[in-house]
Amino acid sequence: MTTVYDDxxxxxxxxxxxxxxxxxxxNGARKIAEVEPRLLLAHLIRRGLGLTGTHLGCDTTNCGxxxxxxxxxxxxxxxxxxxxxxxxxxxxxxxxxxxxxLHPLQEGFRQEHGxxxxxxxxxxxxxxxxxxxxxxxPTEEDVRWALSGNLCRCTGYxxxxxxxxxxxxxxxAAGNGAGGEPGAGDGSGAGEDGSS
Amino acid sequence: xxxxxxxxxxxxSLTEAIGLLHTTESAGDQAKVLAGGQSLVPLMKLRFAAxxxxxxxxxxxGLDYHxxxxxxxxxxxxxxxxxxxxxxxxxxxxxxxxxxxAPLIADPIVRNRGTLVGSLCHADPQGxxxxxxxxxxxxxxxxxxxxxxxxxxxxxxxxxxENALAPDEIAVEAVIPPPQxxxxxxxxxxxxxxxxxxxxxxxxxxxxxxxxxxxxxxxxTGVGGSTIAxxxxxxxxxxxxxTAEIIEQAAGLAAQAARPRTxxxxxxxxxxxxxxxxxxxxxxxxxxxxxxxxxA
Ligand SMILES: Cc1cc2nc3c(=O)[nH]c(=O)nc-3n(C[C@H](O)[C@H](O)[C@H](O)COP(=O)(O)OP(=O)(O)OC[C@H]3O[C@@H](n4cnc5c(N)ncnc54)[C@H](O)[C@@H]3O)c2cc1C
Ligand code: FES
Ligand code: FES
Numbered sequence: 001m002t003t004v005y006d007d008x009x010x011x012x013x014x015x016x017x018x019x020x021x022x023x024x025x026x027n028g029a030r031k032i033a034e035v036e037p038r039l040l041l042a043h044l045i046r047r048g049l050g051l052t053g054t055h056l057g058c059d060t061t062n063c064g065x066x067x068x069x070x071x072x073x074x075x076x077x078x079x080x081x082x083x084x085x086x087x088x089x090x091x092x093x094x095x096x097x098x099x100x101x102l103h104p105l106q107e108g109f110r111q112e113h114g115x116x117x118x119x120x121x122x123x124x125x126x127x128x129x130x131x132x133x134x135x136x137x138p139t140e141e142d143v144r145w146a147l148s149g150n151l152c153r154c155t156g157y158x159x160x161x162x163x164x165x166x167x168x169x170x171x172x173a174a175g176n177g178a179g180g181e182p183g184a185g186d187g188s189g190a191g192e193d194g195s196s
Numbered sequence: 197x198x199x200x201x202x203x204x205x206x207x208x209s210l211t212e213a214i215g216l217l218h219t220t221e222s223a224g225d226q227a228k229v230l231a232g233g234q235s236l237v238p239l240m241k242l243r244f245a246a247x248x249x250x251x252x253x254x255x256x257x258g259l260d261y262h263x264x265x266x267x268x269x270x271x272x273x274x275x276x277x278x279x280x281x282x283x284x285x286x287x288x289x290x291x292x293x294x295x296x297x298a299p300l301i302a303d304p305i306v307r308n309r310g311t312l313v314g315s316l317c318h319a320d321p322q323g324x325x326x327x328x329x330x331x332x333x334x335x336x337x338x339x340x341x342x343x344x345x346x347x348x349x350x351x352x353x354x355x356x357x358e359n360a361l362a363p364d365e366i367a368v369e370a371v372i373p374p375p376q377x378x379x380x381x382x383x384x385x386x387x388x389x390x391x392x393x394x395x396x397x398x399x400x401x402x403x404x405x406x407x408x409x410x411x412x413x414x415x416x417t418g419v420g421g422s423t424i425a426x427x428x429x430x431x432x433x434x435x436x437x438x439t440a441e442i443i444e445q446a447a448g449l450a451a452q453a454a455r456p457r458t459x460x461x462x463x464x465x466x467x468x469x470x471x472x473x474x475x476x477x478x479x480x481x482x483x484x485x486x487x488x489x490x491x492a
Binding site: 036037039060061067073075080083086127145149 | 197198199200201202203204206230233234237238240241242250252254279302303304305306308309390391
């Protein structure tokens, strides 16, 4: 990806920028990028790939808004270097839905009103996805614990927890081949991404 | 926020990694090891750290282990994450102090990347692992151009954010010596909210045999300029049965060892009081367990 610097007339500046070529997979698509080592994964995702569903909240590793999955594990993308994605598989919120269907987590957040401003929502969903992938039948306590690194300034968390439990039910029902829950998504989208 | 510009290497062997540190150091530049990055990357973004070279050790093979030797020695490799220890069946069944501390480090997302060894190297006075490893009488194995050496944990942390490593050494593992009896103890942490650093943290690590304490270590988090080993409190327990009097004495000694400062997390007095309370709680629990063991 291209990074543009101010030209402050320093001779060496232009040749000084060390670039690394990396190859990685994001939401199932294989990519190659040329990045400066100090570029953060969050910036590669948002600016290099234009996937602005990954939000930067605090930029200080506290809020979890920037959470993505790296090889299935929740990671704060503001605190990982983009070069470290080399050889790894990234999932962002854009990787949850298919062209025609919302992911059960996205549906759950819509059904249970799991968001207000929506800023924390992508990070919440990815932490929740990592939880449900590892534990399809979480208790409320399990959900609260798994989301304890993701801060929300709006909801008071109650409906977020309900949303994740809703999704867990739905995913279990689907896994058992027992058909969907009432109100299955029609893919019309509900604006879960919030502003970016 | 961006870190300032640096060169980046992700070597595939320990020898290569040490070589990179050595040549950078010899050239008068600063090189930093990148493990979980959960302390280093935030510091670099805030420009508190601005190394010329980052040596990312995440691609080094065979360092993500934690395991027990046949004699009960526990070894934690440099790439073993907090989350690995939180979900460890080995620790759950053999090492109560480590098992209690692991889920209390940071938050679940940070635990997926951060490492125990990185936490020891970072030497934050509020780092929980240093207290745990000091209480257990553990050590750190460092490898440099001249070979390997072992550094006791209480000598490894030399001050706030300072450790005993030479600039061209990498900490390859933390080592916990085998128990001298049945391990007991735990870790208690007072935090303002889940995932916060400790207002006060107390690590108690005991070994007991037939109800008597054979070895005791107590260490404190967040109540001084660096991790505090409450050595006298530990000594007061050795060879004793955990009676209410003995527990009170040790809790008093631990509270005396604390050097808390009043800050946004609480007053010095409150923190010292919490040290006493936590030591009492942990020892009372351990005493009950030892009593049950003796009765069995
Ligand atoms: C929001 C948040 C909350 C946190 N809360 C807590 C908490 O409650 N308790 C707690 O204990 N910690 C907490 N931490 C810190 C966390 O535990 C870090 O993971 C840990 O301090 C550093 O480990 P790391 O592997 O991430 O190291 P890094 O960040 O990669 O490195 C830290 C330092 O150690 C050096 N280093 C790392 N590994 C080695 C090695 N093998 N050899 C030589 N040098 C090495 C690096 O050069 C650097 O100077 C928190 C962090 C965040 C972001
Ligand atoms: S933006 Fe990454 S944790 Fe807040
Ligand atoms: S919905 Fe606004 S921060 Fe969570």
